[in-house]
Amino acid sequence: MAMIRAYHRPTTLQEALDLLARPGTVPLGGGTVLNGLPDDPPEEVVDLQALELDAISLDGAMLTLGAMATLRDLVDHDATPVLLRDLARREAPNTIRNAATIGGTVAAAGSESGFLAGLLASSAVVAITQADGTKEVALSDLLADRLNAASIITSVRVGLGGKAAFEFTARTPADIPIVLVAGTRSEEGTVVLVATGVAPEPVVFDLDQVDALEPPPDFRGSADYRRHLATVLGGRVVARLEAAS
């Protein structure tokens, strides 16, 4: 049966990249997805815990989240914006939040990840290191193109300021939402809306283009119902962003 046959814990980025160049090898963050029931388990994992990528640092109006910082670290940090704190807390119960990493959550690109929606609405920029160097890409581009296996997410950067809100519909208060809409409004008044549950990954959308969405249906919600939720919840988020500004 397919299973992990080798575990590596490099201490430098270069060492990690060399290991990741081998076929069947993937980076390991907290492991909460990869060690669960992966469809296709990797042959080798490269644990990034010794690369000192777990810092969360505030620099003016920017917050840089080390890829190996856990969702718990983010929840606990004083400078974390309320939207990301609330969505990181909603993302998983504490046993998983304490291990799941920022980088791992981005790399897993969970289709129903409210936290990713929050990052997208915050116009997050992801720093990726590959053999040919480090580059920064918008999270939205990364989700559209997916990550190259032989690369390492080192950090995620989000801007501070402006207003943010989210709304969701779920079976129960802590359940994975059927549809979640996160939104931000910059100080200049630009509104960004992001929804989960209406596309194969969290997507930026406009309220007047909901009909163009093609949500994957499941037993919790048809495509029509999900579009309806995107409209209702998106409208509520916009109303909250515009209220008391």
Add this chain to the structure above:
Amino acid sequence: MNITLVINGDSRLLDCAPHESLMTVLRGEGFFSVRFGSETGETGAAAVLVDGRLVSSDIMLAAQADGHTVETVEGLAPRMSMHPIQEAFVATGAIQSGYSTPAMVLAAKELIETNPDPSEDEIRDALSGILDRETGYLRPVIAVQRAAAALRGETVDEVTTEIVAPLTYDMDGARDGSSAASPKVVPNPEVPEMNVVGKPELKVDALKLVKGNPAFVDDIEMRQMLFAKVLYSPHAHARIVAIDDSKARALRGVKAVLHHQNVARVRYASGGQSYPNPLPYDQVSFDDKVRFVGDRVAAVAAETIEIATEALGLIDVEYEVLPAVFDENEAIAEGAPIIHDEDGMDGAHDPSRNIVHQITADVGDVDAAIAKAHRTFEQTFRVHQVQPAPIEPHIAIAYFDSDERMVIRTSTQVPFHVRRMVAPLLDLPLKQIRVIKPRIGGGFGAKQEMLIEDIVGHLAMATGRPVRLELTREEEFVSSRTRHPQTITFRTGVDIAGHLVGQDMKVVANTGAYGTHGLTVQLVSGLRGLSSYQALSKRYRCDVAYTNLPVPGAYRGYGAPQALFALESHMEDIAHELGIDSLEFRRMNWTTEGDPIDVAAHLSEGEADTSFVPVVTSSGIVECVAQGERSIGWHRRLDPDWRQPPDRPHIRRGLGFAMCMHGTAIPGLDMGAASIKINDDGSFNLLVGATDLGTGADTILAQIAAEVLGIPISDILVYAADTDMTPFDTGAYASSTTYISGMAVKRAAEEAARQIRARAAVMLDESTGAIELRDRQAWSTDGRSVTLGEIALSTLHQAQQHQIMGVASYVSPESPPPYAAQFAEIEVDIETGQVTVKALVMAVDCGVAINPVTAAGQVEGGMVQALGYGHCEEMAYDPDGRMVNAQFGPYWIYRSDEMPRIDTFLVQTMEKSGPFGAKAIAEIPKDGVAPAIRNAIADATGARLDAIPFTPQRVWHSLQSSS
């Protein structure tokens, strides 16, 4: 690879494989408190502290923990002592099965160390990663609050009972609970004061559970043990044309591969029920046909789980895929595929139409009564399929003892039934089999079944070695047992005053691929659907259909939650149509003391016996409704600002009610037995066949014995459920343990007490023979005493030696009904259909609660399971019958950090037939939540749902069509 872990302060150099989880390695090192719940980390049963943070060790590689510190509960307290957090969990009744208690204790430890005075929200967040199917989280939260207070150096109050003044009769003595954990009891003047019964005694098994001591099936190490895996059918309906196992057998480490070609074909029915199990016997260990996705095809035993899993992939099976049917109504329609077309279907009603059972019951002439009714109402409801989802999945280990007898150590509710049922399948004499039930991590009915014991038995016989089989979470969902879906139609006639004159109930039930509990669950549906209310005439018609769904069986409530969802929705809507207050309409029609339970005689197992019509012997429903009405704030229904909060325009609020009536054990059938013997020091061994699944049965049975013998429960050593060691018991089901096994214990203890008094009379020279047992002593009428220890030494060693010992068994002719009032408060988002449950209140008449803390825990946990049934849980399938959400995430059971307010009242009545006045409590909490929520949604919005669960999309559609 080598790793170094600092476990509970000790640095250990360990060898592990790269893929091995931290859970696997810790268990391998003997830290059995770290427990399996699923492969995906959501249950939290395997949570440990790594560098002080709670993480699920089942989804962490051991290698990831290399160089880190790990804490498990084994490190918290030395032998025979407890950490203050553990003391708090025990004192508050936060432990039921205890399977996940170690993880909760660690969660509390992490929280309190960083936050000595946590808020309730912070506590609920700290517990959010540990799923609990048992307590409803209420008591674990109180336990953490209490532990934090104790660790802050504050004194904590004793857990007593909170005496609530009755609202419908006079009785003084109201008293606030001294602790938040104190259960609310509404007293009854007929109930005498007792010393041990009625007191919140600590669970007798608390120490081993709270400390995570090895106590569960998997917590033993067997040399040479093999690991079993089962190949399950990928098709809903198919014939197995060919099986080639040669590649699997050739795999190094594979010791046996079994399937229909090499296992004898012995027909059986898997439901754990009394002899003779109801026909038909529609299963064999391995068949040449599969009837649902998840049906057995083959089983492998190998040196490791990995090898066994690999071997499954090497078994070549050629299937002829057949048309499948999943809906119960389609299954019994003309032209449906025939699911059981084999020989040997004796006792099945009509296999050619997929009707396994047809049930009829008539009281009077319902058609004539309804024809004369002032008004007639007819409604059809659909209830869906859910899974009990105990956090400990099914697990069994079979091995041969030194006498070469087979021992099966299994997580079962029915050890004696398992032994009797598995023997013919293995072709072993019953006496060659011993079944041991250790601690069980929850069952809820799923384990009232001979489900996997034959597989480990066959494999142990094939290999001569110990064999262990543990279901994965997905396997637990699809191959274990579930709740029967039903289509239920009620037709009711009422007279001009609003009294019921006739009630007609028709059910088409879905028993999936096999009958197992198909007959008896549907008998209970009819019994419960037609017993709550008095109608002069009643009729029950039920077809039980085979389909190609995973198999329904027993699940706590056993046919009642289905029936009462339909009945209580129907009654609510009739009241609405008639313009009568919904509580008043129930009051006008409910059964009460002295009323006959007339339909019961027609819905018993076996031949209908109409010579004996049981009557309601006690009912506290009037008081239950009054208490619940007050707690939920029923008057708010009339407040428009509450119903439609001005600041939240899309929210509507509502309150709903459901009346519940259940049974207590199966009359004339359920039998429990007990033996009790004195030890040299005046302590007693109490041996019972009853199976404590976490319900607290061992504790309340010890309380009953202690009350009789005048001793504290710490002097009773309970050993339960081992077919070699303990007397027979039918097992833990049908709300029977307190009432049936409890009465057996009471009688056995009374026999031991008689012998004690006789010796005491001699020792005290008490000519009248009047001896009172109290405070571990036997007292003469003039106030002299000898201790039970002295009596034990006298009888065992000194004079006219004999063993003081009592043995008794009990079977009841009656099944006195517990009653309950269930209330729900909800909010509906009318733009999305999302329902948020804000409060659940249940006031229960369970007679005398032997232990108010464990009884309240049963209600709290049962209500939360029932909340899942009504609100969010469902087994969802693709068009080919494959379950698409066989994991806790997409299936979803309620978490600690999203619970509604839960309030429970134990309304006492004195049930003369029960031990010290007790009736049942285990199942009734499952009955009323779904209809109470449904009726609250109707109250809030006018939408009258006819199906569960009340998921946002369903409610939204209903709002669309009702507006």
